[in-house]
Structure formats: structure tokens, C-alpha cells
Amino acid sequence: MSWLPEDYVHPVYVPLPNTTLHLRPIREADAARDYPAVMGSRERLWEIFGPAWAWPKETMTYEANRIDLLRHEKEIAAHQSFNYALLDKEETAIFGCVYIDPPERTGSDGEVSWWVVDDLVGGEVERALDALVPQWIAADWPFQQPRYLGRDITWQDWLALPRAS
Helix, strand or coil, X not given: CCCCCCCCCCXXXXXXXXXXXXXXXXXXXXXXXXXXXXXXXHHHHHHHHHHHHCCCCCXXXXXXXXXXXXXHHHHHHCCCCEEEEEECCCCCCEEEXXXXXXXXXXXXXXXXXXXXXXXXXXXXXXHHHHHHHHHHHHHHCCCCCEEEECCCECHHHHHHCCECC
């Protein structure tokens, strides 16, 4: 059984209220925008995601990032997991990402996490994204028990949970 209903249609454009930014599924073609966003915030992202995902490695190359985005694009098309890029109106830069994944640990039916680039930490865009994501998940995704990693549970507590079967 899939983690999503067979007829589920994932959102393809989500405006971030009170900004000129929006979310859309990431693509391999976004590598030139994604790589500087990730590597420009790499140290902080490693502190968040490193223990769980071993990402982003200090040695990650542009090509490795492109391959990773291709994997994400294929997973999105297959409804296996989702990575949404936070982009400006012209889609010239990526300012963060939102991940929506099947549960790796027991106790939820979807696991959600997100980040913004270092320059936006603590600012209006981060606050807008923090407000939007739970509302968006509740309104547009078919989860009964979403888990917000690093938000409603620490990454350390999440890692300590039993693996989902």
C-alpha cells in the first residue's frame, strides 16, 4: 500500500503569503540555483540534517547535487517523496526547501521538514514559511498525523524512535 492515496495530486505551485516567493517541486534543472543555496548554508544545514541524513557533506560537488536533484525529481514523479524549492518570482534563486516524506519512524503518516538559506534565518521569510508549512500540509496533503521534524519533535528524539515497518 502506498503512503499516499493512489489518486492524490500533489501541489505544483504554492505562494508564500506576504512575499514574492513560492514553492514548487524541485527539478534536476534547478541545480545551478540549489547548489549555492545549500553550500552557502552548509554548516548550519549539516547541524540540522547531518545526523539523520548525512547531508550536506562538506565535499558535495555540483555534480553530486545535480544527481541528488534528479533523484528527487524522479521520487516526486513516482510520489515516493517530495522536495519543494522556495523560489523567487522569476525562479532565479532558491531560498530554501520543504521536504515531505513517508514516515521513516513510527507514530506518523508523513514527515515534514524545511529550511531557509542563512541570510533569511530569523527574518520575515522564515517566519512566513514556518507559518505556511503546517497550514499547507493540513489543507492540501492527506495526512492524519504529520510529524514536523525539528519542530514538534527534535531530530535527536526522532532518531531514537523505532523505524516504521
